[in-house]
Amino acid sequence: MMAQKDGMLYIAGGWMLYPSPYTGYNGPNTVLRSLNLSKSFQTSLDSVNYIRTEEFPGTIPGVQDAAFFPTESGFDLTFGRWWPYNSTIYGQRDGPVENRKWQYGTASQQWTDTGITLKNWFYEGSMRVSSSMTAWVPSLKKGYLFGGTFVSENGTSLKVVEFEEHNGLITYDPADNTWTNETTPLGGIAEGGLVHITTATDEILIQLGGRSEWATRMRVFSEINIYSTRQSKWYTQHLPPDAVVPTPRFAFCTALKSASDGSSHQIYIMGGLEAGTSVNVKGGPTTTSVWVLSIPSFEWAQLPFKSKSTAADPKGRISPRCQAIGEHHIFYYGGRNVPSFFTVPTCDKKANAAFLFDVNTLTWTDEFTPNEGRYEIPSTVVGLIGGDKNGGSTKKGPAKGWSDPDLETIMALKTTTDEGSGIGTNSTGNNGTSPTSGPDTSSDSPKTNVGAIVGGAVAGVAGVALALLGAMMLRRHRQKKASQLSPNPMKPPPRYAGALEEGPSELMAHSLVSGGGAYAAELPAGEVAREIHTGRGK
Incomplete structure (x- = not known):
């Protein structure tokens, strides 16, 4: 199993073919390896030049295809296929237990074990699930083990018996230390x-x-x-x-x-x-x-x-x-x-x-x-x-x-x-x-649209202001001229919202003012900009 944490790559478990005089004997790999990914290395050199190794203590079983998930302090090791060992080679070593997990602290470099809670479980005993298909989701802080096979071990005969594939997705929630099995509609799948x-x-x-x-x-x-x-x-x-x-x-x-x-x-x-x-x-x-x-x-x-x-x-x-x-x-x-x-x-x-x-x-x-x-x-x-x-x-x-x-x-x-x-x-x-x-078009278009909206709004407000200023000057000119022609000039008709047929009232339905007219003070630039933006976005 492999997993990354804090710029380090950790390699655990698996199995090995022991050399002479035990040729042909498969046994558990009981070494934890770590590789510093912040440094350069060369794989053609002997592994001792770039990989650190440490032996599992006797309380940690050597397993293959197990869940190997990061925690705040290190890693959790759970389930997996345990290879019965030859004590002549490995010494006395504990076997795995289905409802327990083994924890490794990267700072302390120590292993501990603790019980876990199993939900919707299939079987407890000498049969356990083993799978190479695992994934850790950092944002959810949850781990997933999919499919795999059921295996059973007999510690006296050094045999591993493989049964049918496991049709389930197991979710690990470290918040409550719970492993929940959920049957899938896919059927049993292994080694995918x-x-x-x-x-x-x-x-x-x-x-x-x-x-x-x-x-x-x-x-x-x-x-x-x-x-x-x-x-x-x-x-x-x-x-x-x-x-x-x-x-x-x-x-x-x-x-x-x-x-x-x-x-x-x-x-x-x-x-x-x-x-x-x-x-x-x-x-x-x-x-x-x-x-x-x-x-x-x-x-x-x-x-x-x-x-x-x-x-x-x-x-x-x-x-x-x-x-x-x-x-x-x-x-x-x-x-x-x-x-x-x-x-x-x-x-x-x-x-x-x-x-x-x-x-x-x-x-x-x-x-x-x-x-x-x-x-x-x-x-x-x-x-x-x-x-x-x-x-x-x-x-x-x-x-x-x-x-x-x-x-x-x-x-x-x-x-x-x-x-x-x-x-x-x-x-x-x-x-x-x-x-x-595409990223080029989409990343530029929002900026372009906003610029056009703001520019249009400013131009619209400026145009309205000029039009009103011109109307006021024309009105004063006519009033002055009328006062010169008649002592009783006619009052100008009231101006209602909508009277400016080409003005901003057509772009501002909400600018209608009950019982009165629309004045420049009632045409804030912000309101105009928001209405034009909404209209163009439809």
Whole structure:
């Protein structure tokens, strides 16, 4: 498991193939590793040069595919597949308990454990849930564990028994230390991908790929499952039959990168096993291809890539872990380096299992430099979604529409301008339900409209003032002339609101004054500006 906190990347759990004389024995990985992301490092060097390690105490079970979520003081480790251990190798070590969690403090570097509350739970005992699909949502301060499998262990036989896939979404709320299981309409899914994305109106989880039905059915990448945390509801976006999608795969890893203006997100998938047969999906080959799904257009693209060196290329791996780090890198760690599920793996000795993918150059490299440049959308993806390498995507949804009307609102992205104003470029204001077609036009148009409104209002008021001044001078001139012609001049007719047929009264319905006339004092510039703004906005 991998998670970031305070500029550090933490790697925990998993399993390992122990070397001679215990060749062929799989056991728990009981080491916590940490990597400082504020410093440069080189993965081609021995891992001791850039990764810090510390042994789990005997009270902490070594687990695989567990929930590993950040807390204010460190991390919580819960659930997961526990590998029965050989005490000759590992010494005496406690096994996991379903209704307890293990907490690690980053400052104290100490582990503690405490009880947890389980709601809507499926089973308690020797069977527990294990899943690689987890996500932490910072704004909600909640964690999510999706799908996975039920597993059972027998500590005396050193065997792990895997049962059917878990059809549920488990929500962790650290505020009350509660884990709540919620059955999904999707069926059981294991070894797929789960990614969290923030939209203008929601915090969503996107699930893709994986396997089902006792590893006899693959989940196709033309069906993307979307969970709205705001509505606690699942949706599925169906891609067109002719859409280009990856070959079904499972046991891969995912990493998320986002355009700097927020106009699109890219989900990268790497590694994993492609489908074998409909009966035995594990019989397929390990894949080396790199694919990316762009959101919100829901279009897939396969990316060409190169390698700085043979050693920098991870090749095909089963169950690696990915984590977006820095500006434009993906940290890729671990996994079984094998051509297929049933072949003997080539071990990464001394835990030198780290690899780096530079998204901007599409290169497997070995050098990481923090705060270097910024993420650039691959040209292959730009060709599909529009805009350029920095953003400005012109596609705000799937070309052939949404599978559910609700998704148009749920998936509307909150974009920002390059000026750093923090104001979204949505045409409907701050609710973000209807994004504009491009950041350049939308970011400029509100300023232009306001300028035109204010300028028009000022000009209108000035025109009214001049007209009234001219009318007063003309009136005085006529009065003076009339007084010279007659000793009893006629009184001028009263002026009512609306008498100025071309004046501001036509733009100001509310300027009617009961029982009297409309005077310049009753035409405040603010009122005129507001009415003109409202009229143009309709």
